[in-house]
Amino acid sequence: MKHFLKETDFKRAELPKLFALARELKLKRGKKNAPKPLQGQTWAMIFSKSSTRTRVSFEVGIHELGGNPLFLNRNDIQLGRGETIEDTAQVLSRFVHGLIVRTFDHSDVERLAATGSVPVVNALTDFLHPCQIYSDAFTLAERWTKGTTGAKLVDSLRGRKIAFLGDTACNMANSWILGANLFGMKISLSGPKEFAPSAEFNAALAKEGYAGGYQFTTDPFEAVRGADVVYTDVWVSMGKEEETKERIRVMSPYAVTGKLFAAAKRDSLFMHCLPAHAGEEVMQEVLDSPRSIIFDEAENRLHMQKAILAAIVAARK
Numbered sequence: 001m002k003h004f005l006k007e008t009d010f011k012r013a014e015l016p017k018l019f020a021l022a023r024e025l026k027l028k029r030g031k032k033n034a035p036k037p038l039q040g041q042t043w044a045m046i047f048s049k050s051s052t053r054t055r056v057s058f059e060v061g062i063h064e065l066g067g068n069p070l071f072l073n074r075n076d077i078q079l080g081r082g083e084t085i086e087d088t089a090q091v092l093s094r095f096v097h098g099l100i101v102r103t104f105d106h107s108d109v110e111r112l113a114a115t116g117s118v119p120v121v122n123a124l125t126d127f128l129h130p131c132q133i134y135s136d137a138f139t140l141a142e143r144w145t146k147g148t149t150g151a152k153l154v155d156s157l158r159g160r161k162i163a164f165l166g167d168t169a170c171n172m173a174n175s176w177i178l179g180a181n182l183f184g185m186k187i188s189l190s191g192p193k194e195f196a197p198s199a200e201f202n203a204a205l206a207k208e209g210y211a212g213g214y215q216f217t218t219d220p221f222e223a224v225r226g227a228d229v230v231y232t233d234v235w236v237s238m239g240k241e242e243e244t245k246e247r248i249r250v251m252s253p254y255a256v257t258g259k260l261f262a263a264a265k266r267d268s269l270f271m272h273c274l275p276a277h278a279g280e281e282v283m284q285e286v287l288d289s290p291r292s293i294i295f296d297e298a299e300n301r302l303h304m305q306k307a308i309l310a311a312i313v314a315a316r317k
């Protein structure tokens with residue numbers, strides 16, 4: 001069974017085809033010849049956290065692939081009243097063709113995948129956000145190949161450098177480290193030392209064969225030197241709200257200001273998974289820069305996730 005719980009659930013050799021499919025689906029969107037591999041299928045979306053981009057892009061994407069999305073807020077189903085993940089997985093597997101899950105504990109998605117009999121897609125956990133990283137990488141590949149299709153898309157990522165600033169222990173940082181290693185990119189992270197990638201993450205990285213596959217520095221200017229991409233995320237991820245004051249205090253030296261962005265490569269791009277807090281992790285002038293590609297990356301959630309679902313369905317046949 002093909003699941004997509006982490007970046008490495010697609011092998012490097014599968015990526016050219018996946019990226020080419022995302023491009024094809026983007027070009028064929030709304031056209032008569034648009035593929036409909038989810039025809040007759042219902043996919044449940046179990047969300048335990050808020051979402052704009054992920055929820056809407058999956059709902060629209062499933063419709064466009066011919067399927068039916070079924071949005072389930074965790075608190076509206078018995079899972080929210082204590083029914084086990086294992087029973088939920090087995091019951092839903094009798095009704096639907098796949099599960100798209102946004103949750104806190106990463107082990108939730110692993111347990112759903114282990115006990116259910118349908119594919120599970122990680123729509124964000126506290127640990128990883130792989131759909132975002134694939135969409136981001138596709139966005140960069142489109143830029144760097146100027147719209148090519150096929151294998152060149154993925155090849156264009158190789159050797160490029162991304163700098164990740166701020167909360168370097170969050171799901172986006174973890175996912176970008178895994179993604180950068182998978183795509184053959186270099187990654188430098190910079191944030192307060194107490195927010196360096198966790199021991200739990202380092203162990204997971206080693207298990208993937210990527211031990212030590214990143215650089216960490218407390219100097220943000222060192223991190224962005226020579227970077228092709230400057231990336232940041234909110235300082236207060238969902239579930240960390242009570243730490244807001246302290247996080248803002250320690251992370252403020254890592255805000256992406258115009259000065260910091262200017263210290264990266266001249267043609268570097270700015271990215272943010274969104275939602276952004278202008279004036280905290282990034283300044284408005286950077287969000288508004290012509291080299292900010294935040295809305296292209298948001299749009300590409302739709303195209304890449306459609307490709308991921310199509311690839312998962314094709315793998316079942």
Ligand code: CP
Pocket residue numbers: 050051052053054055124132273274275
């Ligand atoms: N980037 C992202 O996942 O956004 P949402 O939380 O709005 O889904």
Ligand code: NVA
Pocket residue numbers: 126170171172233234236237238273274275
């Ligand atoms: N790190 C953020 C990402 C939001 C898309 C969070 O988990 O809230």
